Amino acid sequence: MLLKDPNQVPESRTIKYVDVIIPVPIPKRYRYAIPKELEPYVHIGFRVVVQFGERRLLTAIVAEVLENPPEHYQAKYILDVLDFEPTVNATQLQLWKWIADYYMCTVGEVMNIAIPSGLKLTSTSKVQLNPEFNYFEHEMELNPHEDKLLNHLRGVNAVPYDQVSEILGIKSVYQVIKSLIKRRAIILFEEVKEKYKPKKIKKIRLRDAYLESEQAMEELFASLSKKTKQEEILLKYLSELPVLSRPELNREGLEKTEITHGGFSTSSLNTLLKNQIFEEFEVVQSRLDEMEESVTVEAYDFTLNDIQAGALDDILEIFKERDVCLLHGITGSGKTEVYIELVKKVLANGSQVLLMVPEIVLTAQMVVRLRKVFGESVGIYHSKFSDNERVEVWKGVAEGKFPFVVGVRSSLFLPFDNLGLVIVDEEHESSYKQYDPAPRYHARDMAVVLAKLHHAKVLLGSATPSVESYYLAKTQKYGLVELKQRYGNAQLPAIHFADIRKERKRKTMKSEFSSLLLDGIKESLNLNEQVILFQNRRGYAPFLTCEECAWTPKCNQCSVSLTYHMYRNELRCHYCGYREPAPKHCIACGSSKVKTVGVGTEKIEEELKVLLPETRIQRMDLDTTKRKYSYQKIISDFENQQIDILIGTQMVSKGLDFDHVSLVGVFDVDRMIHFPDFRSHERTFQLITQVSGRAGRREKLGKVIIQTANPNQLILQHVFNHDYWSFFKREVWERKQYLYPPFTRIVKLSVKSESRELTDHAAEQLAVYLRGRIGQKRVLGPEFPVIDKIRNQYLKDLIVKLERGKVDLVKAKTLIAEQIERLRQQKGFRKVYIVVDVDPA
Numbered sequence: 027m028l029l030k031d032p033n034q035v036p037e038s039r040t041i042k043y044v045d046v047i048i049p050v051p052i053p054k055r056y057r058y059a060i061p062k063e064l065e066p067y068v069h070i071g072f073r074v075v076v077q078f079g080e081r082r083l084l085t086a087i088v089a090e091v092l093e094n095p096p097e098h099y100q101a102k103y104i105l106d107v108l109d110f111e112p113t114v115n116a117t118q119l120q121l122w123k124w125i126a127d128y129y130m131c132t133v134g135e136v137m138n139i140a141i142p143s144g145l146k147l148t149s150t151s152k153v154q155l156n157p158e159f160n161y162f163e164h165e166m167e168l169n170p171h172e173d174k175l176l177n178h179l180r181g182v183n184a185v186p187y188d189q190v191s192e193i194l195g196i197k198s199v200y201q202v203i204k205s206l207i208k209r210r211a212i213i214l215f216e217e218v219k220e221k222y223k224p225k226k227i228k229k230i231r232l233r234d235a236y237l238e239s240e241q242a243m244e245e246l247f248a249s250l251s252k253k254t255k256q257e258e259i260l261l262k263y264l265s266e267l268p269v270l271s272r273p274e275l276n277r278e279g280l281e282k283t284e285i286t287h288g289g290f291s292t293s294s295l296n297t298l299l300k301n302q303i304f305e306e307f308e309v310v311q312s313r314l315d316e317m318e319e320s321v322t323v324e325a326y327d328f329t330l331n332d333i334q335a336g337a338l339d340d341i342l343e344i345f346k347e348r349d350v351c352l353l354h355g356i357t358g359s360g361k362t363e364v365y366i367e368l369v370k371k372v373l374a375n376g377s378q379v380l381l382m383v384p385e386i387v388l389t390a391q392m393v394v395r396l397r398k399v400f401g402e403s404v405g406i407y408h409s410k411f412s413d414n415e416r417v418e419v420w421k422g423v424a425e426g427k428f429p430f431v432v433g434v435r436s437s438l439f440l441p442f443d444n445l446g447l448v449i450v451d452e453e454h455e456s457s458y459k460q461y462d463p464a465p466r467y468h469a470r471d472m473a474v475v476l477a478k479l480h481h482a483k484v485l486l487g488s489a490t491p492s493v494e495s496y497y498l499a500k501t502q503k504y505g506l507v508e509l510k511q512r513y514g515n516a517q518l519p520a521i522h523f524a525d526i527r528k529e530r531k532r533k534t535m536k537s538e539f540s541s542l543l544l545d546g547i548k549e550s551l552n553l554n555e556q557v558i559l560f561q562n563r564r565g566y567a568p569f570l571t572c573e574e575c576a577w578t579p580k581c582n583q584c585s586v587s588l589t590y591h592m593y594r595n596e597l598r599c600h601y602c603g604y605r606e607p608a609p610k611h612c613i614a615c616g617s618s619k620v621k622t623v624g625v626g627t628e629k630i631e632e633e634l635k636v637l638l639p640e641t642r643i644q645r646m647d648l649d650t651t652k653r654k655y656s657y658q659k660i661i662s663d664f665e666n667q668q669i670d671i672l673i674g675t676q677m678v679s680k681g682l683d684f685d686h687v688s689l690v691g692v693f694d695v696d697r698m699i700h701f702p703d704f705r706s707h708e709r710t711f712q713l714i715t716q717v718s719g720r721a722g723r724r725e726k727l728g729k730v731i732i733q734t735a736n737p738n739q740l741i742l743q744h745v746f747n748h749d750y751w752s753f754f755k756r757e758v759w760e761r762k763q764y765l766y767p768p769f770t771r772i773v774k775l776s777v778k779s780e781s782r783e784l785t786d787h788a789a790e791q792l793a794v795y796l797r798g799r800i801g802q803k804r805v806l807g808p809e810f811p812v813i814d815k816i817r818n819q820y821l822k823d824l825i826v827k828l829e830r831g832k833v834d835l836v837k838a839k840t841l842i843a844e845q846i847e848r849l850r851q852q853k854g855f856r857k858v859y860i861v862v863d864v865d866p867a
């Protein structure tokens with residue numbers, strides 16, 4: 027692509043302009059002029075290439091086509107159009123805008139995460155010498171920079187624009203380039219590549235002529251009779267593909283690698299190709315097919331039982347009047363089956379359906395079930411997917427190939443144009459909230475917004491609904507349907523507490539295991555049943571400490587102690603990833619009495635191996651599931667009873683459905699309960715209920731043993747009674763007392779900088795500004811967060827609480843934004859960064 031100078035827009039003719047969204051955090055849209063020749067091809071939602079700033083080339087999305095130029099700057103031309111069809115539709119643009127406003131970020135930031143990077147361009151402008159330019163004729167007219175650049179270019183093909191500054195040793199090269207372009211001394215050109223590359227496979231097939239008659243085939247064999255290697259290949263082909271009896275198969279051909287990897291001679295194959303006996307061709311392979319091959323698919327037939335059918339009817343009835351319905355169904359009640367029947371109905375109406383799940387890998391069992399029912403029409407939008415795979419799903423949705431999508435939170439951004447239903451499974455999950463970078467959106471809440479834009483319905487499903495959603499249901503904003511029985515004859519498990527304080531006194535604990543739990547495990551194993559153990563902390567031990575001087579190794583970039591990982595005998599920071607070998611001696615006093623404190627999954631695993639040496643034990647946490655299919659492998663091994671005990675972090679709590687688990691053990695629950703966060707009780711209730719829900723999902727009654735120092739804590743009593751309603755009532759009462767959601771909305775402001783004093787100072791100042799404008803009582807802090815230093819950045823938090831129904835949210839946010847801006851305008855605070863998080867999870 028050859029470019030003209032993008033900076034010169036002639037005044038002589040009427041031109042059109044576009045406002046574009048670019049994937050950078052600038053508050054406003056940017057306006058460009060459309061070159062005459064591109065005018066017919068520029069439409070809303072199309073991708074265009076623009077130059078932003080002096081040298082950055084970006085993919086932008088056309089948001090609006092206009093007649094008038096920008097007021098405060100001279101418009102540059104857009105450089106190219108990348109689409110024939112819109113990449114983004116009008117509804118998507120509306121959603122982006124909504125998210126940017128609500129979460130106090132820019133539309134560009136939303137675009138940045140909404141579009142798979144495979145649909146953005148990598149582009150580098152390059153500079154090269156104009157072959158028609160006569161250097162010696164003009165040598166005298168050039169200034170030293172121009173001269174230097176031209177001399178450099180004479181030796182090379184072309185150089186990237188960004189390198190020019192290096193070559194000349196100056197910062198702004200714009201004038202130099204511009205002047206040289208004007209003199210026709212150089213050419214500025216673009217190398218724009220689309221990042222997305224479909225995966226192609228090479229195949230071979232017989233030339234049709236040989237299949238037209240038996241005689242042709244006989245002659246072919248005769249001609250190869252002395253060329254054994256070529257003959258072998260032909261025979262291999264015919265045995266793989268019976269084209270003699272079914273000639274239509276020949277069109278499909280055979281993958282070239284089947285021949286070349288099968289030990290057959292590559293050069294003989296090439297000869298066959300050269301002699302036009304075989305021909306070579308390419309097909310585009312869907313990467314999704316590839317993934318599918320790793321899952322075995324059998325049919326999944328079922329009919330809803332009466333309770334489930336009743337729930338489905340209720341949901342449909344509610345949808346006549348309300349847009350959102352909460353399905354509160356206990357673990358194992360068959361929510362998935364209800365979803366499936368509902369999805370069928372909506373698809374039959376010709377609308378699209380989006381089913382959101384917190385994490386695809388963690389819901390693999392459910393995805394397989396959905397595949398069995400919906401086959402090829404389900405698109406899967408995965409967090410472990412490569413960019414190319416994401417683009418395939420994106421295009422599949424736009425082209426109508428996937429009327430049904432199952433995906434993680436970012437599936438919200440797919441190009442739906444006719445959505446009828448959004449289901450949010452496990453709606454209470456905090457992984458629906460994006461932490462970093464902006465937009466810090468909550469996918470469940472945005473699902474409601476997305477559905478509204480499409481006039482679609484939303485079904486939120488959970489065994490342990492978030493307090494917010496249940497509150498909205500109880501106050502009639504949402505519909506509510508409850509499934510209170512497990513499918514079949516299954517009962518909820520019986521909960522037992524192991525009082526570790528008493529057991530410690532009686533000395534019946536074996537390291538981390540109470541006698542109650544250990545006996546329970548043995549009993550299950552004796553009956554050939556399986557056990558899940560839950561410890562929500564990975565690694566071996568949360569920290570090391572010296573028994574003599576109490577020294578503890580800490581991360582030097584973050585204010586946390588380093589976690590000890592025994593497997594590699596190293597210390598790791600779980601915040602920044604820093605690692606170092608574990609010390610043999612105390613660094614401070616030299617003593618060798620360095621011991622571990624606290625418990626992680628690795629330690630539980632190690633102790634259990636000593637206590638129950640014959641048992642097959644597997645650990646499932648972030649450290650054992652790094653590879654792409656390792657999670658699936660563990661799950662299927664457990665399913666096939668090749669593992670007796672599965673030990674894991676919250677990964678084992680989600681959505682798993684096994685036949686033979688009779689016992690679930692829970693460690694360290696007190697630490698969860700006392701974590702300093704207003705949601706800690708809610709989280710504890712949800713996690714324990716969910717992980718307990720993995721036990722006894724078939725005929726036999728399951729058992730849960732929770733180790734705690736105080737079984738009488740109210741929250742544990744609610745868990746004991748499987749009593750969501752009492753938990754909820756208590757929680758709502760507290761939230762009302764202390765003004766937490768759902769009675770307020772929270773905006774959290776994290777002040778960050780590289781110096782503790784600066785962070786402190788800026789946070790204090792911001793607090794003063796906010797209190798002055800928003801009200802004394804609405805602003806809490808500044809306070810140090812639990813971890814007040816991460817990656818060498820010092821942190822301090824401010825919390826703004828805005829009462830629901832009383833405060834104008836839009837106005838309040840504007841005020842907050844203004845105070846942040848006011849702070850930033852001050853010279854001393856230029857190096858302070860403020861992260862805004864609306865509705866922190």
Ligand SMILES: Nc1ncnc2c1ncn2[C@@H]1O[C@H](COP(=O)(O)OP(=O)(O)OP(=O)(O)O)[C@@H](O)[C@H]1O
Pocket residue numbers: 328329330331334355356357358359360361362363488489513680681682683719723
């Ligand atoms: N109508 C049905 N016919 C046959 N099997 C069913 C039916 N409903 C549920 N099941 C089976 O019962 C088990 C529990 O159902 P499912 O996994 O859908 O529950 P869930 O509500 O999603 O539970 P959780 O919240 O614990 O994930 C599964 O094995 C499922 O196959």
Ligand SMILES: [Zn+2]
Pocket residue numbers: 581582583584599600601602603604817
């Ligand atoms: Zn760190």
